[in-house]
Amino acid sequence: xxxxxxxxxxxAITAFSACSPLDKTYKDLxxxxxxxxxxxxxxxxxxxxAADYALLPKSNTATKTLSFKTLDSAKAGIPFILAAKYPxxxxxxxxxxxxxxxxxxxKPADSTYSHVYYAVINPDDxxxxxxxxxxxxxxxxxxxxxxxxxxxxxxxxxxxxxxxxYTYYASGITPSSGVNTTDSFIYLNGAWMKIYTVSNAQYxxxxxxxxxxxxxxxxxxxxxGYINTFLKTDPTVAATAKVSDVKYVxxxxxISSGTSKGTYQRVQVVTFDGTNWVTxxxxxxxxxxxxxxxxxxxxxxVNYALVKDDYTFISKIPGVASDAAMTNLGSFGDFNIQGGxxxxxxxxxxxxxxxxxxxKFTTAVANxxxxxxxxxxxxxxxxxxxxxxxxxxxxxxxx
Numbered sequence: 001x002x003x004x005x006x007x008x009x010x011x012a013i014t015a016f017s018a019c020s021p022l023d024k025t026y027k028d029l030x031x032x033x034x035x036x037x038x039x040x041x042x043x044x045x046x047x048x049x050a051a052d053y054a055l056l057p058k059s060n061t062a063t064k065t066l067s068f069k070t071l072d073s074a075k076a077g078i079p080f081i082l083a084a085k086y087p088x089x090x091x092x093x094x095x096x097x098x099x100x101x102x103x104x105x106x107k108p109a110d111s112t113y114s115h116v117y118y119a120v121i122n123p124d125d126x127x128x129x130x131x132x133x134x135x136x137x138x139x140x141x142x143x144x145x146x147x148x149x150x151x152x153x154x155x156x157x158x159x160x161x162x163x164x165x166y167t168y169y170a171s172g173i174t175p176s177s178g179v180n181t182t183d184s185f186i187y188l189n190g191a192w193m194k195i196y197t198v199s200n201a202q203y204x205x206x207x208x209x210x211x212x213x214x215x216x217x218x219x220x221x222x223x224x225g226y227i228n229t230f231l232k233t234d235p236t237v238a239a240t241a242k243v244s245d246v247k248y249v250x251x252x253x254x255i256s257s258g259t260s261k262g263t264y265q266r267v268q269v270v271t272f273d274g275t276n277w278v279t280x281x282x283x284x285x286x287x288x289x290x291x292x293x294x295x296x297x298x299x300x301x302v303n304y305a306l307v308k309d310d311y312t313f314i315s316k317i318p319g320v321a322s323d324a325a326m327t328n329l330g331s332f333g334d335f336n337i338q339g340g341x342x343x344x345x346x347x348x349x350x351x352x353x354x355x356x357x358x359x360k361f362t363t364a365v366a367n368x369x370x371x372x373x374x375x376x377x378x379x380x381x382x383x384x385x386x387x388x389x390x391x392x393x394x395x396x397x398x399x
Contacts, residue, residue: 039090045286047098048081055084067100067281074099074287079296082289093291094299100281106186106248106267108161113252113263120148120166139167139178142194149185149192160187163197163250163265184250186267195248195267196237202230203252213252213263223251227268228277244282245272302361305373306353308333313359314352321348334375349374350386354395357388364390369398 046052053066056077061069068074082095110116120126125148126138132151133144140148149162162185169178184197203212206226214223227249231237237247246269253266270277288299314320315330321344328342329335335344344352353372361370370388375381387398 039088040093041091042086042089042093044086044089044094045096046085048078048100052081052085055081062102065100065102065281067102069102071287075298078287078289078298082291082296089291091291091293095289095296096286097289098286102281103271103279104246104269106188106269107159108186108265108267109157109159111161111264111266113163113265116161116265117163118152118165120164137169139169141169145183146185146192146194153187156187156192158187161185161250161265161267162187162192184265184267186248193248195250196231198227198230198249198251202226205229211254213254215254216256224268224270224277224279227251227270231270231272231277241272243272243274246270247272247277300365301369301371302364303371303373304360306356306375310356310360314356317352317355320352320355321345332377334377334381337376338378349376350397353386354388354397357390357395361390364392364395366390366392370395 048066050066053063056063057080060077060080062073062077068077078097078099082089082097086093086095108116120140123138126133126135129148129151130136133140133147135144145164145166145168148166149156149164153160153162163182164185165180165182167178168174168181168183169176182197184195185192186195187193200209200212203209203214206214206229208214214226218226231241231247231249249268249270251266251268253264255261255264268279270279271282272278273280273282288301289296290299291297311333312330315326317326320326321329322341324341325336325344325348329344335349336342337344337346337349353374357364357370357372364370368390370390371385372388373383373385376384388395389398
């Protein structure tokens, strides 16, 4: 019986010893890597909703405005939304995204009425500005009043507001003696621009004719409503209003209490949505995003069709093609490919387009694609499309 026990014990010891080297081998190998997940390539078209904007970081103002202020801010923000909505989209996936554009806003550098208002009623003003306005008359046309502003404010600051009372003359519109008028102007993007000014008649129609101004009791939405009515009923505006048109509207405003008590001239920016003049964002054109290396990025592909001036430019680049071919290109505005002395080879066309791209798109970045369409002639005009890729310095045809 003891022999049987000894035999069983020996088998157990042998089995245990035999397992140890194999265990060590597995430990040396480590755990096997999990198989890589392959995500599908998707193509999506969406219009951003309030729920989509909520996917942005809370610090992004688009979560509240449901719109982006600029194209760059849209390019930076929308990838957050796409990453959250489509986490399982593989590389090379695309998304065509329509998003809201924040309505422009405008805050004058100084809007205190007494500071921005000036009456050009003294004949001396007209005389003093003659060297700038190029007129000896005591009135100003649309162009001349802008010249007067350059004379009156030689060093304007960004967003400067000016309210001028002056004699306005327009041939065939006003009497020869002109009419007294009050207009508002802002200095924007390096130039003076005339903007829409609420008239006394319009204040009266809104029940504010006593002082011709809005007051603290008028809620911002109420004032926007008045402005919408003014613009919709003004035939000079309504006749030409198009979707996405922007109007800067100047109005007088009185604050009746507090440390800011006083009279101001304010500017409200509104956009035409096809029916009303609104401050809410309206849909923009769609922007395409591509998923590359696991990240959504805005597709900066440029689609461009050569125009007459572009063919002329290429026809003057020395050595691109034969003199006869370049002369023919400059004369007809297409690449002759049917053979003969005036014909272009494919390589010559590519060389000419690359030279044009380097001149036209000086801010091209690495890996940016340019889809170029041009006219070729082989007995009849045909449109040819080629794709070129920038490396940040030059361009190459994408094979």
